[in-house]
Amino acid sequence: MAALINVPKTAKRGEIIEIKTLISHPMETGYRAGLNGSVLPRDIIRQFRCTYNGAEIFSADFSPAIAANPFLSFFTLAAESGTITFQWTGDNGFSATQSADITVS
Secondary structure (H helix, E strand, O other): OOEEEEOOOEEOOOOEEEEEEEEOOOOEOOOOEOOOOOEOOOEOEEEEEEEEOOEEEEEEEOOOOOOOOOEEEEEEEOOOOEEEEEEEEEHHHOEEEEEEEEEEO
């Protein structure tokens, strides 16, 4: 699955920065019937976690009611240069990780 992330490349120490992410995933609820009438198996992203230099700054647990291709936007304090890591986990062994570097001056 493809993920888009938007993290500022640079920020001033103490600045509040906005982080945005979108991941491509069909998010099947497990309640919908397929063409043959049988229920399609559930396939959702269950959890999102974001860390800044290893410290968790945001997390979310998803349910079958979440939209396909979930988009998240949140804010954090630019404390130091480093890596912001995004991790999604879900049903059927789904796992995706992506990261972005930020330089804080």
